[in-house]
Amino acid sequence: MLGERVIAYLSEPRFEEMFWVSYRVTPVTDDPELAARLLTPDFWRHGDADRLRYRSRALGMFASHAFPSIGEHEPGRVTMRGLYLTPEELTAAPVSPASPDETLVERRPGGWFARARRWLRSRARRGER
Numbered sequence: 001m002l003g004e005r006v007i008a009y010l011s012e013p014r015f016e017e018m019f020w021v022s023y024r025v026t027p028v029t030d031d032p033e034l035a036a037r038l039l040t041p042d043f044w045r046h047g048d049a050d051r052l053r054y055r056s057r058a059l060g061m062f063a064s065h066a067f068p069s070i071g072e073h074e075p076g077r078v079t080m081r082g083l084y085l086t087p088e089e090l091t092a093a094p095v096s097p098a099s100p101d102e103t104l105v106e107r108r109p110g111g112w113f114a115r116a117r118r119w120l121r122s123r124a125r126r127g128e129r
Helices: 032-038 041-045 087-092 111-126
Strands: 008-017 020-027 077-081
Touching: 008 077, 020 032, 032 041
Parallel strands: none
Antiparallel strands: 008 020, 020 077
């Protein structure tokens, strides 16, 4: 978020190295100049990202320790560290529901068990054994 505006979604996390995860940047701002800058590595390296706040789309809570790397970035991706909610943050503040425009489109359970169950159900629908 930039101020009170949602300007981009971070998705498709990919482990890069210890403590660093890169995300695909999807601009959602109406400002075409800002949308173009969000996709460049220079935006994330040169202080513009210092004004951003990172909010969980699922919970509506802010990750207070998140920051982008000042190193190399693949165009269209940003490498982040600290993009998580601490246990203290999760228990201290009540979860306020975010607006539907700013939350996940489809909430799906994660983890290996949920993925295995979805895979088995899809096979059963197709009649596979």
